[in-house]
Amino acid sequence: MTENRMGARQVELEVLRYNPETDQEPRYQRYSVPCKNEWCVLDALNYLKDNIDPTLAYRWSCHMQVCGSCGMMLNGEPKLACKAFVRDYPGVIRIEPLTHFPIERDLVTVADDFMAKLKRVKPYLIPAEKRSIEEGEYRQTPAQLTRYRKYAMCINCMLCYAACPEYGLTKSKFIGPAAITLAHRYNQDSRDGGRDERQEEIATNEGVWECSFVGACSDVCPKHVDPASALQQVKIASTVDWYLEHFMSWVKK
Amino acid sequence: METIKTDVAIIGAGGAGLRAAIALAEADPKLRIALISKVYPMRSHTCAAEGGAAGVIKPDDSFDHHFHDTVGGGDWLCDQDAVEYFIHEAPKELLQLEHWGCPWNREQDGSVAVRPFGGMKIQRTWFAADKSGFHILHTLFQTSLQFPNIQRFDEYYATDLLVDDGRCQGFTAIEMRSGQMRRFDAKAMIIAGGGAGRMFPFNTNGAINTGDGMALAYRAGVPLKDMEFVQYHPTGLPNTGTLLTEACRSEGGVLLNKDEYRFLQDYGMGPETPKGKPVLKTMELGPRDRVSQSIWHEIQKGRAVKTPWGDCVWLDMRHLGEKKIDERLPFVRDICISYLGIDPVHEMVPIRPVMHYMMGGIHTDTNAATPLPGLFAAGECACVSINGANRLGSNSLVEILVFGRRAALSAASFAVGVKPGNEAALAAQAEASQARLRELFMRSSGKERVAGLRKEMTDTMEEGAGIYRTQEGLDKSCNKISELRRRYQDITLHDKTNVYNTDLLSALELGNMLDCAEALVMSGRERKESRGAHQRLDYTARDDVKYLKHSMAYFKGLEAPRIDYRDVVITKSPPGVRDYSGAKK
Numbered sequence: 030m031t032e033n034r035m036g037a038r039q040v041e042l043e044v045l046r047y048n049p050e051t052d053q054e055p056r057y058q059r060y061s062v063p064c065k066n067e068w069c070v071l072d073a074l075n076y077l078k079d080n081i082d083p084t085l086a087y088r089w090s091c092h093m094q095v096c097g098s099c100g101m102m103l104n105g106e107p108k109l110a111c112k113a114f115v116r117d118y119p120g121v122i123r124i125e126p127l128t129h130f131p132i133e134r135d136l137v138t139v140a141d142d143f144m145a146k147l148k149r150v151k152p153y154l155i156p157a158e159k160r161s162i163e164e165g166e167y168r169q170t171p172a173q174l175t176r177y178r179k180y181a182m183c184i185n186c187m188l189c190y191a192a193c194p195e196y197g198l199t200k201s202k203f204i205g206p207a208a209i210t211l212a213h214r215y216n217q218d219s220r221d222g223g224r225d226e227r228q229e230e231i232a233t234n235e236g237v238w239e240c241s242f243v244g245a246c247s248d249v250c251p252k253h254v255d256p257a258s259a260l261q262q263v264k265i266a267s268t269v270d271w272y273l274e275h276f277m278s279w280v281k282k
Numbered sequence: 283m284e285t286i287k288t289d290v291a292i293i294g295a296g297g298a299g300l301r302a303a304i305a306l307a308e309a310d311p312k313l314r315i316a317l318i319s320k321v322y323p324m325r326s327h328t329c330a331a332e333g334g335a336a337g338v339i340k341p342d343d344s345f346d347h348h349f350h351d352t353v354g355g356g357d358w359l360c361d362q363d364a365v366e367y368f369i370h371e372a373p374k375e376l377l378q379l380e381h382w383g384c385p386w387n388r389e390q391d392g393s394v395a396v397r398p399f400g401g402m403k404i405q406r407t408w409f410a411a412d413k414s415g416f417h418i419l420h421t422l423f424q425t426s427l428q429f430p431n432i433q434r435f436d437e438y439y440a441t442d443l444l445v446d447d448g449r450c451q452g453f454t455a456i457e458m459r460s461g462q463m464r465r466f467d468a469k470a471m472i473i474a475g476g477g478a479g480r481m482f483p484f485n486t487n488g489a490i491n492t493g494d495g496m497a498l499a500y501r502a503g504v505p506l507k508d509m510e511f512v513q514y515h516p517t518g519l520p521n522t523g524t525l526l527t528e529a530c531r532s533e534g535g536v537l538l539n540k541d542e543y544r545f546l547q548d549y550g551m552g553p554e555t556p557k558g559k560p561v562l563k564t565m566e567l568g569p570r571d572r573v574s575q576s577i578w579h580e581i582q583k584g585r586a587v588k589t590p591w592g593d594c595v596w597l598d599m600r601h602l603g604e605k606k607i608d609e610r611l612p613f614v615r616d617i618c619i620s621y622l623g624i625d626p627v628h629e630m631v632p633i634r635p636v637m638h639y640m641m642g643g644i645h646t647d648t649n650a651a652t653p654l655p656g657l658f659a660a661g662e663c664a665c666v667s668i669n670g671a672n673r674l675g676s677n678s679l680v681e682i683l684v685f686g687r688r689a690a691l692s693a694a695s696f697a698v699g700v701k702p703g704n705e706a707a708l709a710a711q712a713e714a715s716q717a718r719l720r721e722l723f724m725r726s727s728g729k730e731r732v733a734g735l736r737k738e739m740t741d742t743m744e745e746g747a748g749i750y751r752t753q754e755g756l757d758k759s760c761n762k763i764s765e766l767r768r769r770y771q772d773i774t775l776h777d778k779t780n781v782y783n784t785d786l787l788s789a790l791e792l793g794n795m796l797d798c799a800e801a802l803v804m805s806g807r808e809r810k811e812s813r814g815a816h817q818r819l820d821y822t823a824r825d826d827v828k829y830l831k832h833s834m835a836y837f838k839g840l841e842a843p844r845i846d847y848r849d850v851v852i853t854k855s856p857p858g859v860r861d862y863s864g865a866k867k
Contacts, residue, residue: 069621082776083788093524144436166394
């Protein structure tokens with residue numbers, strides 16, 4: 030079965046290296062790695078680390094597209110290294126850390142800003158009505174679940190921040206796709222009543238109004254979360270809020 | 283050395299660590315909680331769990347059923363007082379997660395849906411498609427963000443516990459970003475460091491599952507319990523070892539040999555059930571140990587499917603249809619296509635058993651307390667034991683919640699009234715920990731390399747401590763692991779810089795795995811019976827006279843551990859026969 034997958038070939042990797050203790054600035058290092066055709070780029074990096082250069086630093090863990098650790102730029106595109114396959118790269122693979130983030134070392138970026146943004150949008154259920162454990166579960170129909178489930182699939186891999194031109198242009202002021210999508214996920218949850226609190230963060234100039242709807246976030250999302258659609262829905266909802274407040278203040282939101 | 287003072291410190295920020303942190307924050311808003319992990323919380327391996335979490339909620343179910351499924355599934359090595367506590371807490375914890383926003387699958391009326399799982403008499407597995415662990419982890423992480431008294435230390439790697447005056451008082455850790463060592467002082471500590479599956483070459487575990495938490499406690503004198511019980515999950519992708527959830531079978535997928543015959547009926551799990559209509563506790567819904575062992579036998583008999591990645595059997599899900607697969611098993615479909623180029627909607631998937639879970643771990647009691655005062659443990663790194671000789675699928679996602687919270691409550695009450703420690707003694711220990719690292723860092727003459735030793739270790743574990751074991755194989759493994767632990771003393775780093783030094787980290791992780799591996803093979807060698815996941819070709823029967831006992835491995839430095847035994851707590855279910863044959867019902 031699938032014999033061709035077992036084939037092997039030398040793959041050239043051009044990897045960005047930067048160690049703040051020893052390097053003035055980032056540089057590229059070339060490696061030639063014997064890869065099986067079925068390998069993902071992460072397998073190639075692991076081979077490289079174990080057999081050629083143990084000093085290379087990168088993050089990884091699950092090797093199954095769910096922990097979100099191994100986001101990096103492959104030939105200029107943000108990808109999960111465990112979801113990109115060497116067979117799809119006939120030439121040299123240029124590997125760089127996710128763009129728009131400071132480099133901590135080699136392919137490891139500083140994630141502080143992203144982590145702060147996640148926290149800022151209050152990504153937790155603020156119950157519309159409190160319920161004790163003894164009262165059992167909140168009822169939520171499959172249709173209500175479907176309204177937000179897609180937006181709950183984000184693995185925090187940060188690829189969408191690397192793809193987002195606004196995040197780069199605003200020097201990281203923009204709250205960005207994943208965090209706004211996460212806020213939207215809770216806003217859309219039938220159990221939640223915290224939308225007004227979150228809107229204060231996301232329906233702002235640093236929030237959705239910074240988004241120019243390029244849609245690059247959704248293009249690169251490895252989990253098909255579609256942040257672009259979440260951001261558009263937030264824009265529409267906050268526009269409606271504005272009209273309700275200014276012209277129809279007697280109508281309850 | 284910078285010292286961080288805290289009330290309760292938690293090592294590990296996966297499901298158990300996060301649950302503990304939230305329970306502590308809720309118990310007392312003034313408590314200073316330090317949550318330390320070598321990775322960001324969302325990267326923890328809880329995220330890879332797929333199938334679901336068991337808790338009694340439906341009217342046709344009962345606590346008694348969950349109790350007996352768990353105890354029988356564990357081949358009577360579970361401590362029944364712990365199981366009793368566990369099953370009663372389980373539904374509350376799952377409801378709590380629901381209240382925090384976990385996207386559990388629902389029935390049409392909006393109530394929580396459950397699915398069947400292996401070894402369970404009644405459907406009781408709550409699930410969020412086939413990403414249950416992922417949703418549990420993210421729900422917990424996001425919920426934790428609202429508590430200002432949870433201070434996170436992401437990407438800190440714990441190196442040693444500080445033990446003085448007969449109690450655990452903190453630990454040392456490397457801040458990976460700077461490479462600097464920090465000392466953490468804590469009135470009480472919880473270890474929630476996860477599993478150790480990376481000891482094995484073919485496993486479902488993430489790179490981070492290197493037994494760090496187990497080794498920390500072990501080296502501080504806490505015994506590791508039942509380490510020989512290693513769960514092989516029946517359905518791993520043959521090339522990468524990626525997990526295909528048990529839900530593949532509970533939703534109706536079947537296992538076939540090369541002749542497309544459902545062989546499980548030949549191993550006491552028949553009679554054959556209609557394809558696509560699974561019957562609880564029968565055929566493909568047998569427990570993991572039995573199903574993995576049957577695959578092993580089928581391969582021995584020459585009825586395997588030959589693949590470039592070794593001998594396999596088929597997992598056939600085609601009859602489920604595209605709609606059901608996309609609704610219930612979308613991730614499984616994704617993974618099969620990505621890594622194998624096979625779409626389970628249209629083709630059979632070759633699979634083979636893969637090392638998945640450690641039933642054993644840090645010895646704890648039902649309060650999640652270890653014998654070392656001030657130290658508590660929860661999750662896969664701990665062994666309380668509700669899993670006994672074989673864990674039932676969908677019990678571990680509940681275990682992290684129930685005992686994560688339990689550890690938090692115990693730690694919080696222990697912390698009350700704890701006096702500050704002896705500064706000089708703690709400082710000296712922290713210095714010693716740093717000196718040990720510096721020595722490793724500066725060593726230049728050693729001949730051994732991390733990747734080389736690791737390869738020898740994983741090969742040894744597979745050969746000697748796999749699904750079936752023998753005296754000869756275990757003897758060899760014990761000698762080999764002992765040799766590797768000596769050679770480890772001579773390991774040399776390539777990378778001598780400070781910032782995010784993964785060469786150093788890999789070396790420390792390897793040291794931890796070797797410690798765990800030795801406890802595992804030594805405990806296995808001494809257990810001369812077959813029980814649950816510990817199967818011996820030379821002692822094929824269960825021996826309740828000699829071995830209805832927990833193995834306890836005590837660290838002895840470079841010498842082999844001392845193996846002792848501890849009675850199993852039996853409250854209401856005396857050892858009996860494990861029956862997974864539908865015919866007898």
